[in-house]
Amino acid sequence: MIVRLKVNGEWREADVWPGASLLYLLREHLGLVGSKNACEQGECGSCSVWLDGTLVCSCLVLAAQAHELEVRTVEALAEGPRLHPVQEAFLEAGAVQCGFCTPGLIVAVADLLEHDPAPGELTVREALAGNLCRCTGYAKILDAVKLAAQKMGGV
Amino acid sequence: MSIRIRERTKGGVGESVRRVDGTPKVKGQFLYGSDLWAEDMLWGYTVRSPHPHARIRAVDVTQALTVSGVHAALLASDVPGSKTYGLEVNDQPVLAWERVRYQGEPVAVVAATDLETARRAAERIKVIYEVLPAVTDMEQALRRGAIRVHDHGNVVKHVHIEHGSPKAKAEVWVEGYYETGMQDQAILGPESGMAVPAEDGGIDLYVATQWLHVDQEQVAPCLGLPKEKVRLHLAGVGGAFGSREDVSMHIHACMLALHTRRPVKMVYSREESFFGHVHRHPARLWMRHGATRDGRLVAVHARLVIDGGAYASSSPAVITNASTFAAGPYEVPNAVIDGTAVYTNNPPCGAMRGFGAVQACFAYEAQMDRLAAKLSLDPVELRLRNALATGSVLPTGQVIRGTAPVREVIRRCAAIPLPPEPVERDPITYPGGAGNVSRGERLRRGVGFAVGYKNIAYSTGFDDSAEARVKLFAGGTGPVAEVHSAAAEVGQGVHTVLVQIAREELGIEQVILHPSDTLVGSAGSSSASRQTMMSGGAVQLACRAVRDQLFERVRRWARTRGLALAPQLAIAGTDVVGDGRTIAPVTDFLDEPIVATRVYHHRKTESLDARGQGDAHVLFAFAAQRAVVEVDEELGLARVVQVACVQDVGRALNPQSVHGQIEGGTAQGLGLAVMEEILIKDGRVLNPSFTDYLIPTILDMPPVVSELVEEPEPGVPFGAKGVGEPSTIVGTAAIAAALRNATGRELNRVPVRPDDLVGLEPPRKSAGPPPPVKGAA
Numbered sequence: 001m002i003v004r005l006k007v008n009g010e011w012r013e014a015d016v017w018p019g020a021s022l023l024y025l026l027r028e029h030l031g032l033v034g035s036k037n038a039c040e041q042g043e044c045g046s047c048s049v050w051l052d053g054t055l056v057c058s059c060l061v062l063a064a065q066a067h068e069l070e071v072r073t074v075e076a077l078a079e080g081p082r083l084h085p086v087q088e089a090f091l092e093a094g095a096v097q098c099g100f101c102t103p104g105l106i107v108a109v110a111d112l113l114e115h116d117p118a119p120g121e122l123t124v125r126e127a128l129a130g131n132l133c134r135c136t137g138y139a140k141i142l143d144a145v146k147l148a149a150q151k152m153g154g155v
Numbered sequence: 156m157s158i159r160i161r162e163r164t165k166g167g168v169g170e171s172v173r174r175v176d177g178t179p180k181v182k183g184q185f186l187y188g189s190d191l192w193a194e195d196m197l198w199g200y201t202v203r204s205p206h207p208h209a210r211i212r213a214v215d216v217t218q219a220l221t222v223s224g225v226h227a228a229l230l231a232s233d234v235p236g237s238k239t240y241g242l243e244v245n246d247q248p249v250l251a252w253e254r255v256r257y258q259g260e261p262v263a264v265v266a267a268t269d270l271e272t273a274r275r276a277a278e279r280i281k282v283i284y285e286v287l288p289a290v291t292d293m294e295q296a297l298r299r300g301a302i303r304v305h306d307h308g309n310v311v312k313h314v315h316i317e318h319g320s321p322k323a324k325a326e327v328w329v330e331g332y333y334e335t336g337m338q339d340q341a342i343l344g345p346e347s348g349m350a351v352p353a354e355d356g357g358i359d360l361y362v363a364t365q366w367l368h369v370d371q372e373q374v375a376p377c378l379g380l381p382k383e384k385v386r387l388h389l390a391g392v393g394g395a396f397g398s399r400e401d402v403s404m405h406i407h408a409c410m411l412a413l414h415t416r417r418p419v420k421m422v423y424s425r426e427e428s429f430f431g432h433v434h435r436h437p438a439r440l441w442m443r444h445g446a447t448r449d450g451r452l453v454a455v456h457a458r459l460v461i462d463g464g465a466y467a468s469s470s471p472a473v474i475t476n477a478s479t480f481a482a483g484p485y486e487v488p489n490a491v492i493d494g495t496a497v498y499t500n501n502p503p504c505g506a507m508r509g510f511g512a513v514q515a516c517f518a519y520e521a522q523m524d525r526l527a528a529k530l531s532l533d534p535v536e537l538r539l540r541n542a543l544a545t546g547s548v549l550p551t552g553q554v555i556r557g558t559a560p561v562r563e564v565i566r567r568c569a570a571i572p573l574p575p576e577p578v579e580r581d582p583i584t585y586p587g588g589a590g591n592v593s594r595g596e597r598l599r600r601g602v603g604f605a606v607g608y609k610n611i612a613y614s615t616g617f618d619d620s621a622e623a624r625v626k627l628f629a630g631g632t633g634p635v636a637e638v639h640s641a642a643a644e645v646g647q648g649v650h651t652v653l654v655q656i657a658r659e660e661l662g663i664e665q666v667i668l669h670p671s672d673t674l675v676g677s678a679g680s681s682s683a684s685r686q687t688m689m690s691g692g693a694v695q696l697a698c699r700a701v702r703d704q705l706f707e708r709v710r711r712w713a714r715t716r717g718l719a720l721a722p723q724l725a726i727a728g729t730d731v732v733g734d735g736r737t738i739a740p741v742t743d744f745l746d747e748p749i750v751a752t753r754v755y756h757h758r759k760t761e762s763l764d765a766r767g768q769g770d771a772h773v774l775f776a777f778a779a780q781r782a783v784v785e786v787d788e789e790l791g792l793a794r795v796v797q798v799a800c801v802q803d804v805g806r807a808l809n810p811q812s813v814h815g816q817i818e819g820g821t822a823q824g825l826g827l828a829v830m831e832e833i834l835i836k837d838g839r840v841l842n843p844s845f846t847d848y849l850i851p852t853i854l855d856m857p858p859v860v861s862e863l864v865e866e867p868e869p870g871v872p873f874g875a876k877g878v879g880e881p882s883t884i885v886g887t888a889a890i891a892a893a894l895r896n897a898t899g900r901e902l903n904r905v906p907v908r909p910d911d912l913v914g915l916e917p918p919r920k921s922a923g924p925p926p927p928v929k930g931a932a
Contacts, residue, residue, distance in 0.1 A: 017271055019271075027190075028269075031192070032183075033183070033186070033189075033190040033192075034182070034183020034184065035183070036187070036189075036343070036344070036393075037189065037345075037422075038343045038344065038345070038393075038425065038845075039425045039844070039845040039846075040424060040425055041425070041844060041845060041846050043844075043845035043846055044343065044845055046343060073183070074182070074183035075182070075183050075184075077182075078181075078182050083178070083181065083182070087181035087182065090177075090181050091173050091174070091177045091178065091181060092173070094171065094174075094811040094812060094814075094815050096174055096177050096180050096181060097394075097646035097647065097648070097815060097819065098342075098343070098344065098392060098393050098394040098395075098645060098646025099176070099177075099180030099181075099185055099391075099393070099646065100187060100342075100343040100344040100393030100394060101343050102180050102181055103181075103183040106181060122581050122583055122584070124853075125583075125853050125854050126583060126589060126854070128853045129589060129852050129853055129854045130852075131852075131853070132343065132845065132850060132852060133343070133853075134340075134341055134342060134343050134394050134396070134819075134822075134823075134850060135394055135646045135815075135819045136815055136818060136819050136822075137815075137818035137819040137820075137821055137822035137851075137856055137859060138818075138822070138851075138852075138853040138856045139814075139815075139818040139856070139858070139859055140811075140814075140815055140818065141853065142853070
């Protein structure tokens with residue numbers, strides 16, 4: 001079936017199997033491999049994207065559900081060589097190790113800070129509870145969120 | 156040799172330099188094994204045994220081959236070369252024939268135009284099994300008449316260590332029995348890679364792995380190809396923690412690619428990943444500690460049994476490690492230690508961060524607390540009284556020659572301020588957290604302490620050397636050094652450290668990395684906390700050789716001009732300098748690039764003799780942790796409030812990254828302490844998903860207060876010890892101790908479950924005395 005959707009500002013079409021997820025469409029049909037497939041069950045958040053402005057696990061959304069909608073992925077955050085403040089903060093804070101969870105976390109943090117520019121630690125923890133990271137123990141991810149909030153003019 | 160007399164190079168050793176792979180990783184542009192793509196590529200898929208033990212009566216692939224888009228369906232008979240492989244013992248079938256020995260064992264592989272088609276074709280492969288009774292209990296497997304997993308019996312390896320007198324008398328004895336569950340590495344990036352057939356009849360395999368060359372050594376014979384025709388290239392690795400030491404999809408993808416003459420990509424699903432790699436060994440440990448009344452250890456008697464599952468993997472090395480560390484980081488004049496790794500029809504177990512030291516630490520630290528209680532001594536004081544130091548003799552007879560700041564890590568850890576008990580708090584901070592189940596009515600706080608240690612690099616006579624090649628050439632804006640190393644960057648940051656070392660040694664800032672592959676010599680494995688020392692050492696040697704060649708060119712140039720040069724030359728930024736004066740730009744001497752390849756070896760070690768004696772380990776790293784927990788006594792829910800960790804690191808080459816290793820390692824220790832376990836019933840995995848196998852989330856992780864003890868290790872590059880594992884080793888033990896302290900319960904098994912915390916589940920009892928091993932001393 002043909003799915004038409006706007007991805008990172010550009011209308012795209014893909015001929016997908018009806019059971020395909022939005023994640024599969026992004027990765028395998030459109031070559032946008034920044035969103036990662038790690039659990040296929042919405043447990044790990046590695047595939048986080050925005051669907052019409054709402055943060056979703058793209059592995060839990062059928063490609064067909066995104067028909068005629070707008071999708072924004074991690075690939076849209078940097079402007080050329082200029083990183084998004086959240087990306088910059090992750091590097092500065094040392095919040096990246098293997099990096100597999102990183103794109104999903106960066107999308108989730110960017111979403112959080114769009115809604116709450118100066119979140120308290122408990123709010124951050126709750127907001128990121130759906131993003132698994134196996135390498136860092138999360139300490140430097142918390143540092144990165146604080147740093148990103150500062151860079152973006154929150155507190 | 157020239158000694159540099161200059162300012163430190165920016166981005167060199169000791170700085171918290173940003174990761175060299177950081178920018179592509181935050182942008183989503185870093186290519187992991189699962190992100191690879193090639194024109195015309197096919198997808199591979201694996202057919203696995205649903206049974207823990209069965210005879211294969213027949214396999215029929217004809218139906219699968221009729222599916223449109225299917226290009227191959229291969230069986231054991233299609234393996235071109237050796238039918239088996241293995242890290243330490245060549246016992247694991249590439250594809251099973253005649254018999255399957257664990258649930259999930261690969262039986263056939265399929266290649267199709269897309270993953271879904273491959274999966275559907277796999278369902279149409281008919282395998283007729285005759286189900287056999289399975290042996291799924293590690294103690295049962297050692298009993299007379301047990302079902303044999305292999306014809307050579309069920310003992311993978313037995314280790315016997317005897318030190319001092321086995322009959323030494325002590326004034327006080329404590330005895331305990333302990334169990335640990337099967338932990339999964341839970342790498343977020345699944346097993347993945349792509350095999351591309353080459354025109355020379357060979358193959359290029361791009362794969363997420365920990366050691367390219369040991370893969371090459373196992374893959375090539377199975378493909379019936381000479382090693383040089385099997386070229387491995389490191390694909391992006393989404394975490395490892397031991398899970399990528401063993402071969403997974405490597406040989407299968409290569410077979411399919413050679414058969415179809417097309418690139419073949421394989422990526423495991425999460426469920427398949429649980430079957431596609433080895434796990435941390437479940438262990439049963441019996442320990443008796445004897446001491447004087449004033450708290451000096453006199454004797455340790457330990458019996459360890461670990462479940463190796465169906466194939467050997469690295470079980471022999473894991474049980475050796477567990478056994479040599481069974482007495483803990485303490486001076487023990489008399490010890491008898493017996494360790495056995497057994498075959499069962501459970502999933503194979505092998506390497507995971509901590510490598511046998513985790514299970515041992517959980518048991519010996521519980522014993523130390525028991526002993527402290529019996530002696531009415533402060534647990535920290537008891538540990539201080541018995542702590543190892545430089546010059547101490549281990550149960551193996553090995554004398555610790557390097558640094559061993561054990562008392563230092565204990566004292567400093569105990570001195571870290573305890574977290575205050577909050578007066579007012581958000582309900583999310585109670586045990587149960589976002590579940591909003593507790594208001595803290597029956598909250599008990601507990602504090603636990605643990606000390607542990609582990610070897611750095613491979614042991615018992617193995618020369619796990621590392622090679623590196625460094626090329627210095629003239630770039631557009633000055634001299635550039637390129638480092639070529641096969642060291643696998645698995646997230647730990649080794650590539651960044653290698654760049655830092657090259658900057659430090661050469662004194663130039665522009666350092667780039669050649670992709671890691673088998674076109675340079677082996678770097679050894681990214682495991683055993685060894686790469687900073689080993690590949691770091693190789694890069695250091697290669698840089699020094701490059702520098703010497705450069706200065707030789709400078710002197711030759713000076714001689715032809717009759718110039719007198721300072722006896723010592725150096726590189727400062729982009730210039731060669733002598734006596735603080737600029738001589739000429741470095742690039743003036745680089746019409747031809749300078750290349751040097753060097754191999755670093757650690758000091759020689761010995762294998763253990765029949766009594767377990769030998770200078771087996773290269774060097775040791777120590778850590779102490781103190782955990783604070785809260786337990787809701789009614790609900791059996793626990794929350795870790797704080798972990799304080801002090802680790803012996805020799806020297807921190809990238810402090811931010813070292814703290815990152817400690818924090819991440821602690822999280823995996825916490826996981827084993829309170830939540831992580833692959834549940835197995837009759838050889839079948841019950842929870843192969845992230846919905847059912849829980850790993851710590853950001854809500855589960857407490858603040859980790861980490862401090863470093865920096866006493867440079869003599870004789871190793873920059874005095875740096877590996878840092879990846881010690882925090883995982885002590886993490887589980889410290890948290891379990893804190894839970895005991897909070898509840899007053901025995902809690903002799905990890906992961907500790909709610910039922911254990913409220914007493915619904917009694918402490919685990921040994922089924923009997925520890926099973927002896929036939930032929931063991």
